[in-house]
Amino acid sequence: MRIIIADDHAVVRSGFMHILNFQDDMEVVATAADGLEAYALVAKHSPDILIMDLSMPPGESGLIATGKISEDFPETKVLILTMHDDEEYLYHVLKNGASGYVLKNAPDGELLMAIRTVYAGDTYIHPSMATSLVREFIKYDTSILEDDPFKILTKREIEVLPLAAKGYGNKEIAEKLFISVKTVEAHKAKIMEKLKLKNRPELVEYALRKKLLDF
Known part of the structure; x- marks a missing residue:
């Protein structure tokens, strides 16, 4: 799996790159500091997976970039990695085309499982967040x-x-x-x-x- 990591913190990018490159079936081909750079690198490398942080000031946010990348490069699966344990965030990122949602405090094993799940064409959501997602869809009535x-x-x-x-x-x-x-x-x-x-x-x-x- 060819992967790009987008996060505005260099230490986070470096840490995740080390974890993923240690896997036999994964290779980090590039890293980005904001949504604009992520878009450009996806256009250049055509990765299988883009791991995207949501909040990346002062550049383009992960949410906006996810929508653009999902529209223009549908072959690249977007996996959101964020600190926000919030059903509204989850609702909007999935609506914008993301294929998965993992919290930054999740263990390494969960991140690896999420990447493999998304790569296989499925959607990954932590079980605790899945319940919140159902509630959010129910809440989002016409009004x-x-x-x-x-x-x-x-x-x-x-x-x-x-x-x-x-x-x-x-x-x-x-x-x-x-x-x-x-x-x-x-x-x-x-x-x-x-x-x-x-x-x-x-x-x-x-x-x-x-x-x-x-x-």
Whole structure:
């Protein structure tokens, strides 16, 4: 199995690379520090598995990158490795195309099992998280989905929203996302309109409530 590891901490990348390269059936072909780099390396190496952290500031988040990679490179299976033991995170990463979800405090054996499970074409979720996932799908009825930012907003708008909520200016957002300032302004206006928000404090409150700042 050819594997890429994406995590913003060098020591984490190094540790997991050592564990995986020790396996007879696994080889780490590259590592990335954020979602943008992960996308570029997947395009270059066409790995079987991408192990992706969710929160990778200040680069592109794992959630956004997972959606893009799943769309553009469906042959690469994305396995999320995160500290977030939260059913909403699990729901959204699976919705964005991930094939598995493992917690960072899981034993090495579970990570190896998850990689092999995903490689075989199945979905891996820790049993304790599977129960939470069922509850989350039940909870997401029509009324809740109508307030789901991942349904209301485009992927680019979801990228812009947390940056705007964190206080980045239009120019800074444009530089981070490699788009023009006018495009940023247009996205921000659409976000406020779609979410029926009147000012930045309401935007911040919304981002916190929906846990978008972690993405």
